[in-house]
Amino acid sequence: MKEITVAELFAGVGGFRIGLEKASLKYRTIWANQWEPGKKIQHAFECYDKHFGPSLNNSNEDIAVAKNNCPKVDLLVGGFPCQDYSVAHSGDAKGIEGKKGVLWWYINDIIKLRKPSYVLLENVDRLLKSPSKQRGRDFGVILRCLYDLGYYAEWRVINAAEYGYPQRRRRTFIFAARKTTKWYSRIAKKINENPSEVLYKTGFFADQFKVTKGEDFIREYNLKEKVTGEKYIDLVDFSNHFQANFGNTGLMLNGKICTATTKPYKHKQTTLGDILETDGVDEKYFLGENLEKWKYMKGAKKIERTAANGHSYVFSEGPIAFPDPSDRPSRTMLTSESGANRSTHIVEDPKTKKLRFLTPVECERLNGFPDGWTDTGMPEKFRYFCMGNALVVPLITRMGKQLIKILKITEKKLD
Incomplete structure (x- = not known):
């Protein structure tokens, strides 16, 4: 295997990078961005740079500017805040813009421009339910964007304590793979044959974060058309009308969603x-x-x-x-x-x-x-403050090991 190049967004003090580098020496972060709005002294960036720099590839500027400097990489990672992801038409040209959840749109811009093979993102668990008046819209917008950009996606809400770590910290993780990858072709075939098997046994999260079936059944949604059968006109129409009751486990392929509520296997607790x-x-x-x-x-x-x-x-x-x-x-x-x-x-x-x-x-x-x-x-x-913002590093290590496993199985000829 060749090395896996990584760009880390909203890097904080380097949780993603530590986790990936513990998983394998094949991961090489070639660019990272960290910017704390309203802070005269950028303590988190200085911490990151002290451990991993100093380097011109460690960017300490607003992501609105820095997004243009992100290089082409194999893997794009980042943890971003949960905001309002509603969209609207902009100007006379009727272009589409995000209204408040601006950070997601910068990630979207980078994915559109750099076309990474894989994307791994982290957010709070309430992302799946927001906003309260249109349940599931915000996460639906993210999935629709990934679909439009040529990706399949899986997600899992993971409570670190349920997998043997000392903190009850529940976060939504999203993994996406581009159509051009061999993993996409492999998993697409499996999803078409039996999506339940992917959710529980063969998907990206299923191996490292084993689950059993919850009390509810698998729910299905369509990102391309409304429940009435009419196709969404554009992303604005989607944002105005889409709703879903997302479970803590799910996947999206070709605009079709399968989701369910699952339960983790019991692990020995760390206290x-x-x-x-x-x-x-x-x-x-x-x-x-x-x-x-x-x-x-x-x-x-x-x-x-x-x-x-x-x-x-x-x-x-x-x-x-x-x-x-x-x-x-x-x-x-x-x-x-x-x-x-x-x-x-x-x-x-x-x-x-x-x-x-x-x-x-x-x-x-x-x-x-x-x-x-x-x-x-x-x-x-x-x-x-930095630790209150951070993710649980060993979770990323497990995901990093899983991606290495995927590449060894499906992409031996990366060159």
Whole structure:
């Protein structure tokens, strides 16, 4: 096999790159883009560049500009925010433009221009259900774009904790292959013969992330025509009318969608306690005298409030475990982890048995990063922020191994 060239979008501190390079030395990232809007100092990019650069191929500029500099690669990867993916006609020429979900359209532009053989993307799990008033439209727009550009696609919502990792972090992963690849021809034949077999046994995600059938049946949708049988006029017409109840597993080929709700096989759990530092940590991480404040913050409560229009209502919220149980995987880590809020993890220190915050190293471990990966001179608060934004690296390693397996099976003559 020859090397697999990679471009990494929305690179953060390099989760995709670490994961792929752990999977195989055949992966070579030749271009990456990271830009944090509104930040004078680009801490995440500086971290990325320190580990993988410095290099002219590490781009620190808005993706709206950087997209034109992305080279042709075999594999395009990236994790992008969930936004509003509605589209509309633009100007007198009736061209099509994305209204709010601009980041997807930049990815779409790069795919259209560079035609990578494979695409691997990550997003939050709610992408499949948004927006609430037109369920499934946003994900449908992405699938329609991939179809229009000549790709088949698979997706899987993966909770890292269900596959043996120490954090309950649920994310949607999308894998797409271009029509020109031998894998496309191979999988297209299998899908046409038995799509269920691909969903559960032979598809891209099925080998590394084994699942069993859920309680519902396979649902089918069409990206080319409405339920009435009329063809969509264009992407705007599609955006205005498409709805779907996407399951956590699915595939799309030639504009036809098969999707179902699946359940993961049981795996041995890695717990929050497994990643805690045991030799003692700095005193600044301990709660000190604020226990009652934290008990109130984490506890269930009902509070009477008055809206701006004078309407009275009761704000209520349920309890959060305090401290976080160390005998199970952690809750999802958010970008607000460094702050004093309900979502912040509080643990019992293994050495002193006192309550404390997670350390930056422990946050890195929750996502499978090497210890000290973000210790590059950035403020500690931003180290937490970076991990709240990051993906679980070992998941990418497993996907990277699967792509290598695919290439060995189907594309031995890459030259």
